[in-house]
Amino acid sequence: AQASTSTLASSAEQASDDAISAEIQSGLNAEARHINPKYFYDEYGSQLFDQITQLDEYYPTRTEITILTRFAEDIARATGRGSVLLEPGAGSCAKVRLLLEALAPACYIPIDISREFLFAAAQQLQSEFPHIPIRPVAADMQADIQLPDNLDGIPRMVFYPGSTIGNYTPAEAVEFLRHVRRTIGDNGGLLIGVDLQKDPAILNLAYNDAAGVTAAFNRNCLSNINTLTGANFDPERFRHIAFYNESEHRIEMHLESDSRQSVVIGGQSFDFKKNERILTEYSYKYTVESFAQLAAEAGLHAREHWVDEDQLFSLQYFTA
Numbered sequence: 001a002q003a004s005t006s007t008l009a010s011s012a013e014q015a016s017d018d019a020i021s022a023e024i025q026s027g028l029n030a031e032a033r034h035i036n037p038k039y040f041y042d043e044y045g046s047q048l049f050d051q052i053t054q055l056d057e058y059y060p061t062r063t064e065i066t067i068l069t070r071f072a073e074d075i076a077r078a079t080g081r082g083s084v085l086l087e088p089g090a091g092s093c094a095k096v097r098l099l100l101e102a103l104a105p106a107c108y109i110p111i112d113i114s115r116e117f118l119f120a121a122a123q124q125l126q127s128e129f130p131h132i133p134i135r136p137v138a139a140d141m142q143a144d145i146q147l148p149d150n151l152d153g154i155p156r157m158v159f160y161p162g163s164t165i166g167n168y169t170p171a172e173a174v175e176f177l178r179h180v181r182r183t184i185g186d187n188g189g190l191l192i193g194v195d196l197q198k199d200p201a202i203l204n205l206a207y208n209d210a211a212g213v214t215a216a217f218n219r220n221c222l223s224n225i226n227t228l229t230g231a232n233f234d235p236e237r238f239r240h241i242a243f244y245n246e247s248e249h250r251i252e253m254h255l256e257s258d259s260r261q262s263v264v265i266g267g268q269s270f271d272f273k274k275n276e277r278i279l280t281e282y283s284y285k286y287t288v289e290s291f292a293q294l295a296a297e298a299g300l301h302a303r304e305h306w307v308d309e310d311q312l313f314s315l316q317y318f319t320a
């Protein structure tokens with residue numbers, strides 16, 4: 001029984017390795033070579049992202065925390081209290097802590113793909129907020145969540161902080177917002193963190209920190225792909241490039257080959273010219289108005305928003 005179990009496990013792993021190789025190959029065979037930013041986030045990549053959030057140059061995380069802390073009561077007044085609060089991609093459930101007392105949800109449902117990490121975070125949170133029912137769900141961000149019957153009829157609110165929405169193209173963002181609109185039904189809301197357009201110098205610094213943490217984060221996707229697929233990228237032979245594209249209102253991150261080189265992924269060889277780039281991430285920046293327009297395409301209506309004094313970051317509230 002032992003042997004067959006391990007054979008099954010390894011063939012399942014093989015299948016998913018193949019699927020990952022195929023996804024990477026297809027991105028590198030495209031006219032504009034690209035890698036999905038989800039490959040940043042293995043364990044080491046998540047640690048690097050955590051370090052990014054603490055850098056002087058990287059304003060979004062601390063600014064959003066300032067806004068949540070300062071306006072928690074006002075946010076609760078606008079959104080109402082006692083709803084079912086859902087958080088896709090909740091991870092460590094860190095930011096919701098700042099709102100739980102004020103929002104007094106009927107239930108908090110953090111949703112995340114990494115089950116163990118999520119359940120540990122939810123258990124810790126439950127011990128800090130024993131009066132709020134916390135029901136973690138291990139699922140993909142876009143999964144349809146079946147709520148327990150006793151929560152039927154209670155308005156739902158989705159909390160989506162961090163400006164993760166900025167890492168989607170506008171078309172993908174509308175698709176995600178439509179999913180949110182279906183999740184909240186006709187009497188629910190969305191509270192979302194959105195990074196704002198600003199002086200490009202501030203943006204360029206935020207994605208080109210002096211300590212090189214963002215560079216390491218960018219290159220780490222290649223190490224992760226090596227581990228997942230047996231590819232032979234040498235991350236040190238790719239330079240970190242990040243810049244604000246003013247006409248598209250987005251940060252673009254690329255990896256640039258420092259010389260001619262070949263990399264083998266899933267048995268296929270890819271040639272890179274010197275200075276050839278692979279796109280690894282977009283981080284779109286909006287105005288309060290341009291984001292409201294995008295949300296309107298998904299049937300979400302702008303109600304209120306909160307920004308910091310320097311207008312770097314926004315928290316925006318929408319209803320169906």
Ligand code: AVI
Nearest residue numbers: 052162163164166167214283
């Ligand atoms: C997760 N996301 C909102 C970050 C951002 O700013 O777009 C990811 C990141 N990329 C480089 N630095 C941070």
